[in-house]
Amino acid sequence: MRLSHSMLSRRRLLSLAALAALTPLSGQASAETITVATVNNADMVVMQSLTNEFEKSHPDIKLDWVVLEENVLRQRLTTDIATKGGQFDVMTIGTYEVPIWAKQGWLTKLDNLPADYNEADLIKPIRDGLSLTEGDDQGLYALPFYGESSMLYYRKDLFEKAGIDMPAKPTWTQVNDWASKLNAPDEGVYGICLRGKPGWGENTALLSTMVNSFGGRWFDEDWKPQLDSPAWNEAVNFYVDLMNNYGPPGATSNGFNENLALFSSGKCGMWVDATSAAGKLYNPKESSVADKLGFAPAPIAKTEKGSHWLWSWALAIPESSKSKDAARTFITWATSEEYINLVGETQGWASIPPGTRKSTYENPAYQEAAPFASFVMDAINSADPTDATLEPVPYVGVQLVTIPEFQSIGTQVGQQMAAALAGQTSVEDALASAQRSTERTMRQSGY
Template sequence: MNLKTFLLGTCSAVVIAGFAQAETLTIATVNNGDMVRMQTLTDDFTKANPDIQLEWVTLEENVLRERVTTDIATKGGQYDVLTIGTYEVPIWAKQGWLLPLDKLGADYDVDDLLPAIRSGLTADGKLYAAPFYGESSMVMYRKDLIEKAGLTMPDAPTWEFIGEAARKMTDRGAGINGICLRGKAGWGENMAFLTATSNAFGARWFDENWKPQFDQPEWKATLDMYVKLMNDAGPQGASSNGFNENLALFQQGKCGMWIDATVAASFVTNPKDSTVADKVGFALAPDTGLGKRGNWLWAWNLAIPAGTKKADAAEKFVSWATSKHYLDIVAAKEGWANVPPGTRTSLYENPEYQKAAPFAKMTLDSINAADPKNPSVKPVPYVGVQFVAIPEFQGLGTTVGQLFSAALAGQMSVDDALAQAQQVTTREMTRGGYIK
């Protein structure tokens, strides 16, 4: 063998060995703006970790939840990193489905995570998911349209005011709907909005003995208000609209108000995407004077399933994607207003962020005001603002969401939707042993 052949063979062996050692992480994530942006910025991670390759599975919210839940429950092992919500983390950690995050690195600064967000991701003193962004909900509104209607938006509006404003701002001839709200069925779609809203009306999913409460007047008041308001001032086909659909409508100037996730604030004020970027104001989620506002508490988080064979590589990625360093990358590329919000105390203490993000204080106030342990006016046996933190809720919330979406579409009456919700929920809670 001559020297040239030897060197070529040696180089080939090194290259092959390099490829053999490279690990591919399969990451399941949700199709929204912040997650899609992250995928465009991962060169920073792969340059620092050339032995790790990334493969993305990006799915619509309801589909993501269904597939990830099926995979982890059956130990399918399709994914190495999961994008999951605050609802799943403590339940799945208790079932042994998630690995604790105890190797995030010395510079990660776990103590910098907002206490309200971190507490929902912790079980038995261990962190089981890292928040990519955190959110509550609030009113986003068109300042020009509210002024044209002869009204002034309070910082803390009531539902009565929201209804009046929505109807006055509606101009169907000009293609403007006074209000856009979630109608798409799903426990994390329309039921996130409606459950949080129902808290302000004094409604609750269950009484202290786990008896379903859809036959009570508070739920009737909630759903009546919602359906009538959307019929009077909402967009056509609202029963098909979730977060992404309403975001697009608002950015296109077709909504006077939108009550949804605080994370949307940077999208509706970004002139690259929003035709009304310079006209947007913010207010707290509405109340009815009973002492509770309809603002939820949520985070989209990155977690590692217990069945992965690539745990160390997965935790390196989770650490990178949820770090202060990642926020700096987004700020440098997209501006401070567009960094993922709602996760770190240091972000809300940063003068550059405060200056760039007029919604920062409203977001933090909304997150801190949410009370998962006491979400409604009356006592409840569960934890959760816009969800009930029990395993059965995922199926129940989706079923009830389908009924309420059908009521919005005019396919059944509000009374029928509530009666069926009461029936199916009572049956499932009895079957689950909650009701004796």
């Protein structure tokens, strides 16, 4: 049968329509979306603000952000990865989770990184903390976004007014004496600000370094909990008295971010916390005390061992992710020297994510903007997770214990310490309760 011109035209249009449905138009292919879970710390907020820069250079990838408070983030991520939920393609986790989760097979091994990533540039203690260093699965399982130790920040103007000279190695006894002289709540200044918010990565992190320095430890060589030991009692009583006498009210609500806000607004004479805060405190756009800031090593008591922690917030890809290639592209970008330079040029060099690359500390622009740079590098390199206590221990870790049970133990202990700080129980009762709950957890876990 011979087709009319109109019938031929109609058939041709239908064929073209079918072809168009099968073949995406150039430039209209949908981008792959990856979900990034991160903590609401300042450096991560900057990373989120640079989403457009990443998507502009990687138009085939879109970023969907889930930004959470630290304790909530940890709960969400732990639940998701343990159940293989697959909600997230990139997880912000740290030195505690990486080796434990990697051994469980929950994280994607990050081998064969691009040559221009320059893995050898990563600072060794930070890189090692994000790796498995023994067994058949040796290698890197997360890329460091920023690394840190801990240090003492103080107001030079207030110290000068009070006639105080900062020694090379301050002690906790001296800190208590100084706090008494600096404390002026009627003028809106408290002698000292310290973490009080409960959580294994919040108040427990600080208290662990204090306990280490007072000669204590979490467990003896037979894994028997030591929370009712004289060293724990001395350290925690000292902490509670110091904070109740010279700290801000409501301290059990204050973690890293809250104390950063307090100190940067001039409300604290001293603050012992993460070295990663230095860049924010030295930035006059973010800190009213930028021109008054002094810094010193974290205080010691009986020993320097374990007096300053070692930590890295890092980006990892869960095995449950269905977009591993896109996730790898993002985390190599966000932890690269290129990204650090981007932040330096757009946000100021003092605000770059610190503690990850040797090249950062060799950069003249960073050295000029960050007078604390070499100090922080020394603190990171001298924090030894394999030798952090006066007496021998069966575990690795400065402010944490690298066993799966510690997340629960550390949080329970943190809650008991917060209750003691708030006056809801005595230090002795809080430690006795913490000892019992930790003994029960360790017994149930087969230690």
